[in-house]
Amino acid sequence: MRAASLxxxxxxxxxxxxxxxxxxxxxxxxxxxxxxVGVGLCWGQAGFLPLGQALFxxxxxxxxxxxxxxxxxxxxxxxxxxxxxxIAAGLLAYLIGSLVFRRSGESGAYFSMITLALxxxxxxxxxxxxxxxxxxxxxxxxxxxPGLDDISDVYYVSAAILLAVLAFAGWLYNAPIGVLWRAxxxxxxxxxxxxxxxxQLKAVAFGIxxxxxxxxxxxxxxxxxxxxxxxxxxxxxxxxxxxxxxGGRASLFGPVxxxxxxxxxxxxxxxxxxxxxxxxxLFFIAIVLVFPRGVAGLAEPLLRRFPxxxxxxxxxxxxxDPAARPPAKLALDDVSVHVGEVTILDxxxxxxxxxxxxxxxxxxxxxxxSMFNAVSGELGAASGKIGLGGVMTSGLAPHRVSALGVAxxxxxxxxxxxxxxxxxxxxALWSGRAGKLALLDPRLRRWTSPMLKELQSRxxxxxxxxxxxxxxxxxxxQILELAMALxxxxxxxxxxxxxxxxxPEETAAAMEIIRWAQQRLGGAIIIIEHDMSLVKExxxxxxxxxNGALLAKGSVAAIxxxxxxxxxxxxxxx
Amino acid sequence: xxxxxxxxxxxxxxxxSTLAVLALGLAVIFGLLGVLNIxxxxxxxxxxxxxxxxxxGGWPYLAALPLTLAVCAILGLxxxxxxxxxxxxxxxxxxxxxxxxxxxxxxxAEAIFGLGYQSVNIPLPxxxxxxxxxxxxxxxLLIGIxxxxxxxxxxxxxxxxxxxxxxxxxxxxxxxxxxGISVRWLAAxxxxTGTCLAGLGGVMIAPLVPVQPFMGLDYVLRxxxxxxxxxxxxxxxxxxxxxxxxxVDSIISAATNAxxxxxxVLVLAILFLWLRPRGIVARG
Numbered sequence: 001m002r003a004a005s006l007x008x009x010x011x012x013x014x015x016x017x018x019x020x021x022x023x024x025x026x027x028x029x030x031x032x033x034x035x036x037v038g039v040g041l042c043w044g045q046a047g048f049l050p051l052g053q054a055l056f057x058x059x060x061x062x063x064x065x066x067x068x069x070x071x072x073x074x075x076x077x078x079x080x081x082x083x084x085x086x087i088a089a090g091l092l093a094y095l096i097g098s099l100v101f102r103r104s105g106e107s108g109a110y111f112s113m114i115t116l117a118l119x120x121x122x123x124x125x126x127x128x129x130x131x132x133x134x135x136x137x138x139x140x141x142x143x144x145x146p147g148l149d150d151i152s153d154v155y156y157v158s159a160a161i162l163l164a165v166l167a168f169a170g171w172l173y174n175a176p177i178g179v180l181w182r183a184x185x186x187x188x189x190x191x192x193x194x195x196x197x198x199x200q201l202k203a204v205a206f207g208i209x210x211x212x213x214x215x216x217x218x219x220x221x222x223x224x225x226x227x228x229x230x231x232x233x234x235x236x237x238x239x240x241x242x243x244x245x246x247g248g249r250a251s252l253f254g255p256v257x258x259x260x261x262x263x264x265x266x267x268x269x270x271x272x273x274x275x276x277x278x279x280x281x282l283f284f285i286a287i288v289l290v291f292p293r294g295v296a297g298l299a300e301p302l303l304r305r306f307p308x309x310x311x312x313x314x315x316x317x318x319x320x321d322p323a324a325r326p327p328a329k330l331a332l333d334d335v336s337v338h339v340g341e342v343t344i345l346d347x348x349x350x351x352x353x354x355x356x357x358x359x360x361x362x363x364x365x366x367x368x369x370s371m372f373n374a375v376s377g378e379l380g381a382a383s384g385k386i387g388l389g390g391v392m393t394s395g396l397a398p399h400r401v402s403a404l405g406v407a408x409x410x411x412x413x414x415x416x417x418x419x420x421x422x423x424x425x426x427x428a429l430w431s432g433r434a435g436k437l438a439l440l441d442p443r444l445r446r447w448t449s450p451m452l453k454e455l456q457s458r459x460x461x462x463x464x465x466x467x468x469x470x471x472x473x474x475x476x477x478q479i480l481e482l483a484m485a486l487x488x489x490x491x492x493x494x495x496x497x498x499x500x501x502x503x504p505e506e507t508a509a510a511m512e513i514i515r516w517a518q519q520r521l522g523g524a525i526i527i528i529e530h531d532m533s534l535v536k537e538x539x540x541x542x543x544x545x546x547n548g549a550l551l552a553k554g555s556v557a558a559i560x561x562x563x564x565x566x567x568x569x570x571x572x573x574x
Numbered sequence: 575x576x577x578x579x580x581x582x583x584x585x586x587x588x589x590x591s592t593l594a595v596l597a598l599g600l601a602v603i604f605g606l607l608g609v610l611n612i613x614x615x616x617x618x619x620x621x622x623x624x625x626x627x628x629x630x631g632g633w634p635y636l637a638a639l640p641l642t643l644a645v646c647a648i649l650g651l652x653x654x655x656x657x658x659x660x661x662x663x664x665x666x667x668x669x670x671x672x673x674x675x676x677x678x679x680x681x682x683a684e685a686i687f688g689l690g691y692q693s694v695n696i697p698l699p700x701x702x703x704x705x706x707x708x709x710x711x712x713x714x715l716l717i718g719i720x721x722x723x724x725x726x727x728x729x730x731x732x733x734x735x736x737x738x739x740x741x742x743x744x745x746x747x748x749x750x751x752x753x754g755i756s757v758r759w760l761a762a763x764x765x766x767t768g769t770c771l772a773g774l775g776g777v778m779i780a781p782l783v784p785v786q787p788f789m790g791l792d793y794v795l796r797x798x799x800x801x802x803x804x805x806x807x808x809x810x811x812x813x814x815x816x817x818x819x820x821x822v823d824s825i826i827s828a829a830t831n832a833x834x835x836x837x838x839v840l841v842l843a844i845l846f847l848w849l850r851p852r853g854i855v856a857r858g
Contacts (some may be wrong), residue, residue, distance in 0.1 A: 049670060050740060104849060109610045109669045110802070110847055117840050124833045234791060238677060245670075274685050281678035288670050315784045 040210030044249030047185025052119030056230020060217030093210020097203030123233030136227030195402030209568030248296030328389025332419030335384030599771030615790025621776020650769030805853020
């Protein structure tokens with residue numbers, strides 16, 4: 001709260017300190033800053049880079065400009081429909097995001113290139129569609145906002161808009177959706193396996209960033225009185241990215257600092273110093289390569305000396321009880337998976353009882369992890385059916401399979417390294433419990449559950465909320481991921497070598513917790529394991545995979561006596 | 575045959591074959607190193623400016639070639655060393671870094687040559703009679719050179735020792751290193767090959783397009799769309815992508831206007847990303 005009132009105070013007194021000329025400049029750059037906050041949201045939070053953000057700024061500017069020209073005599077009507085321009089920009093961004101993210105590949109490069117192309121296209125349309133946009137010379141003679149007389153009024157409107165955008169962004173970053181965006185940037189696959197539709201999360205982020213750019217653009221038209229193709233094209237898009245990067249894309253205020261600092265300096269120095277923009281580009285590369293936190297990052301050590309006072313807030317017991325779902329049988333029927341020429345699963349038929357601990361063993365390349373990938377929806381089956389308690393899951397996306405009550409722990413510990421332990425655990429708690437709108441409610445970050453309390457009493461490090469997951473040891477990360485998988489209270493839990501890399505003590509503890517969890521959840525726990533001593537301890541039934549098919553199934557003793565299994569392991573006969 | 579149709583058909587062939595060369599360098603770097611070099615278009619721009627400089631200096635047009643190759647090789651080597659090598663296997667970071675590079679190169683060109691258009695004279699003016707129509711000889715020559723460049727690169731990659739070393743590096747860098755292949759230099763060489771190909775493309779098209787600092791943006795996007803639509807890793811993919819992008823663009827642009835052609839290309843690329851992300855000729 002202190003920080004917020006300080007920022008408002010600075011915004012109010014700034015024109016008195018700097019004078020009319022700078023008030024005018026800042027009034028303009030505050031609008032660009034609103035768009036830059038959106039770039040920071042996409043890039044610094046959700047981890048994808050929009051290269052054509054001016055598209056939304058410019059679109060809203062043209063729409064609002066047209067409205068002000070059309071309702072010249074009744075400007076109040078234009079003011080009332082002004083938000084529509086911003087909303088249109090936001091909707092367009094959401095639409096583009098949903099279309100492109102559905103199949104964009106992992107790196108996000110495809111998305112960036114498409115946004116770049118869209119901005120170039122918009123520039124071309126704006127320059128060539130003379131009858132509507134005024135062509136290269138732009139849309140001229142746009143009347144100003146009614147009732148604003150001098151430059152400081154204009155500045156205060158922009159500043160208020162920017163502060164509103166910042167408040168909105170700050171709230172989002174603090175809400176569960178902000179946590180999910182940051183989780184997504186680090187480990188998209190893990191988030192999908194927790195049942196979150198990551199493509200939609202990205203599309204929403206992009207839509208909101210489009211809205212923020214649109215808000216800036218909609219005010220820009222009446223403020224400047226003219227809208228030219230420059231505001232929709234590549235140039236502004238590029239600058240927004242530079243400003244966000246230089247200021248610090250990951251922080252809330254970074255993009256604003258970058259825009260007001262670099263943007264207004266550039267406006268002054270562009271003409272007097274010919275190499276100013278070359279310097280800025282060099283500076284940008286340096287920031288990307290060695291100092292990704294930007295100018296705002298410089299302030300971090302300073303801020304750490306004044307930690308915000310946090311009231312200790314009471315935890316809230318998460319609503320809903322996923323464990324109330326009845327246990328269900330997981331069954332694979334005649335499932336084949338091919339990657340290229342190679343057959344990975346070869347008409348695999350296997351079913352698991354609805355409750356118990358089962359181990360899957362088999363030599364390397366037998367298809368154990370691939371079976372998990374097929375069950376969790378990451379690997380499409382060429383033929384065959386996978387069902388959970390009579391519901392077909394084959395063909396469903398990973399987040400939908402997860403929603404049916406299938407949780408998974410990956411072989412290499414896979415947690416959200418840059419998030420705190422508390423946030424890692426919270427993501428798991430939200431899985432399957434939090435509705436889409438609830439993700440906007442910051443109170444969800446205080447969720448706990450009886451299961452979490454029990455886990456925290458077994459593993460005290462899980463209660464050390466503010467520590468980053470990256471600071472944990474390998475063994476602790478394994479436990480953290482296991483705890484996260486358990487917190488979703490799944491009907492079927494898939495564990496891929498949960499004890500790999502653990503010390504003997506940690507292994508014993510992990511085995512104990514697996515048994516406890518099975519009792520507690522009452523469902524099925526399926527474990528891929530190489531260590532036969534573990535298998536002997538845990539497994540009620542052992543499944544042996546070989547060459548993508550089920551070779552044998554039975555008790556530990558029966559499997560050990562099975563000549564076919566011995567042949568595979570010892571390599572007797574083919 | 576109607577001379578107009580013949581002209582249009584050769585135009586499409588010209589568009590497709592030059593687009594293939596412009597995409598080739600990007601395909602080499604993206605396909606083999608997994609690095610999406612957004613500054614690819616700026617290397618095309620450098621090639622075009624080298625042609626301009628050579629011509630303005632009164633040198634023969636062919637002098638632009640060694641000049642371009644030298645500039646693109648030195649620059650490519652430096653870039654690989656400073657910003658690509660530290661970021662291998664971090665595709666998103668290389669994307670951002672090369673995007674910064676593209677800004678830098680544009681701004682440098684702007685600071686040296688200004689924002690305005692420069693024009694380069696066609697080194698081989700005149701036309702030849704072909705199937706009943708007069709066609710510019712330089713464009714015909716470019717079609718031939720484009721096909722030759724692609725063919726030469728493909729044969730060299732498939733047949734030479736270096737080609738097989740690159741294939742080894744692509745499929746397993748650690749194992750290749752263990753076999754005594756210097757992966758570092760091989761990767762640098764591959765990157766430089768890509769930038770030099772871009773520069774070469776720039777020299778080729780310089781007389782036919784306005785040469786200006788922002789010209790590269792358009793080419794990197796088109797080249798990228800060629801790779802999306804065609805798919806990575808094969809000549810068939812390169813040419814089918816170039817044919818789809820170049821063909822759609824020139825046909826729709828000729829029928830309506832350039833903005834519509836561009837729009838159609840964009841829609842085509844989005845459709846491919848969405849429905850067939852591995853392109854027409856998928857490999858593996």
